[in-house]
Amino acid sequence: MKLFDVYSLFDVVPVKAQGCKVWDEKGQEYLDLYGGHAVISVGHTHPKYVAGITEQLGKIGFYSNSVINPLQTTLAEKIQKLSGYTNYSLFLCNSGAEANENALKLASFHTGRDKVVAFKRSFHGRTSGAVAVTDNPKIVSPFNANHKVVFAELNNIASVEDALKDNDVAAVIVEGIQGCGGIHIPTNEFFQQLSALCKKHGTVLVLDEIQSGYGRSGKFFAHQHTGIKPDIITMAKGIANGFPVGAILISPEFEPVKGMLGTTFGGNYLAMAAAIAVADIFESEKLVDNAAEVGKYLIENMPQSSRIKEVRGRGLMIGIEFNEPIKEIRSKLLYEKHIFTGVAGTNMIRLLPPLCLTKADCDTFLKAFREVL
Numbered sequence: 001m002k003l004f005d006v007y008s009l010f011d012v013v014p015v016k017a018q019g020c021k022v023w024d025e026k027g028q029e030y031l032d033l034y035g036g037h038a039v040i041s042v043g044h045t046h047p048k049y050v051a052g053i054t055e056q057l058g059k060i061g062f063y064s065n066s067v068i069n070p071l072q073t074t075l076a077e078k079i080q081k082l083s084g085y086t087n088y089s090l091f092l093c094n095s096g097a098e099a100n101e102n103a104l105k106l107a108s109f110h111t112g113r114d115k116v117v118a119f120k121r122s123f124h125g126r127t128s129g130a131v132a133v134t135d136n137p138k139i140v141s142p143f144n145a146n147h148k149v150v151f152a153e154l155n156n157i158a159s160v161e162d163a164l165k166d167n168d169v170a171a172v173i174v175e176g177i178q179g180c181g182g183i184h185i186p187t188n189e190f191f192q193q194l195s196a197l198c199k200k201h202g203t204v205l206v207l208d209e210i211q212s213g214y215g216r217s218g219k220f221f222a223h224q225h226t227g228i229k230p231d232i233i234t235m236a237k238g239i240a241n242g243f244p245v246g247a248i249l250i251s252p253e254f255e256p257v258k259g260m261l262g263t264t265f266g267g268n269y270l271a272m273a274a275a276i277a278v279a280d281i282f283e284s285e286k287l288v289d290n291a292a293e294v295g296k297y298l299i300e301n302m303p304q305s306s307r308i309k310e311v312r313g314r315g316l317m318i319g320i321e322f323n324e325p326i327k328e329i330r331s332k333l334l335y336e337k338h339i340f341t342g343v344a345g346t347n348m349i350r351l352l353p354p355l356c357l358t359k360a361d362c363d364t365f366l367k368a369f370r371e372v373l
């Protein structure tokens with residue numbers, strides 16, 4: 001049976017990985033500045049992570065959400081400490097799209113409304129509601145297009161005000177930093193005005209921190225650079241370093257009702273062991289501070305070149321926008337310099353490395369990058 005051919009693939013077969021390094025089947029070493037799409041947070045095969053999952057597997061790997069699973073409470077306590085969100089509650093699921101889907105559903109239950117405001121250039125995932133609030137017609141099927149969604153302009157509060165004025169919007173969903181759309185950072189003023197507008201119109205503010213959260217921006221959540229407190233925050237990617245886990249943080253204003261949300265696999269023992277190990281490593285290795293410091297170093301030392309239009313980013317979420325398509329540069333980085341990078345659109349190289357990246361790793365990249373330019 002052949003695979004349904006929907007992915008553009010690097011011509012690389014990784015067989016081993018450690019920290020920020022990956023090795024292919026021929027023994028070639030690569031520096032990973034892509035982190036499997038912002039997923040690897042504590043580093044590949046971190047010994048505490050491997051031990052946490054392995055030990056749990058020998059005890060109990062799975063049972064459904066019909067029994068008490070104390071690991072879920074342990075994770076909730078750890079996320080509370082890492083995030084500073086003391087009175088929010090946690091709902092666990094399996095992916096980013098599912099986290100957003102649950103957030104939008106909860107907002108709709110809570111308000112009794114069915115309309116959502118999202119932003120141009122947004123990406124929120126590929127399930128029904130998540131893709132409907134994603135600004136990319138190529139991945140929205142006619143089935144998904146039936147949701148009631150209005151796309152406003154990021155950093156243009158008038159466009160949001162216009163969309164909210166009739167008090168009929170359940171939720172505004174916005175990324176902490178737009179990732180797939182090309183590393184666009186909402187201004188502090190915009191986020192503060194957005195938060196106030198949502199309160200005024202009884203609209204739930206959903207912060208999608210799936211890519212920008214879990215330390216990547218140099219704060220635990222990217223919106224914490226701006227001082228706002230959203231009603232719902234969605235997470236995935238870095239939360240379990242590659243074990244599929246999604247989650248939402250929910251403000252105390254929401255009343256849980258039995259059966260309102262649910263999932264078979266969400267919050268299972270192995271997923272919790274993975275996420276707990278990640279949370280422990282975040283604390284002991286101060287990875288959020290490391291992302292801030294190393295990210296700053298990387299941005300400050302980026303080469304000057306007439307080919308580069310702009311470098312944007314926060315922490316270890318960085319976009320290098322070129323005046324031209326980057327396909328060849330990225331290929332050279334991968335096949336000649338053995339460095340994985342990500343992209344956004346045709347003209348941007350996106351760096352989303354593990355949060356344990358060192359300044360020495362940055363120097364390796366910067367030297368290679370200068371040579372390729």
Ligand SMILES: Cc1ncc(COP(=O)(O)O)c(C=O)c1O
Binds near residue numbers: 098100124126179
């Ligand atoms: C901001 C954002 N939201 C949602 C998603 C969807 O996450 P998943 O692929 O785990 O469904 C992504 C994935 O790239 C993302 O970057």
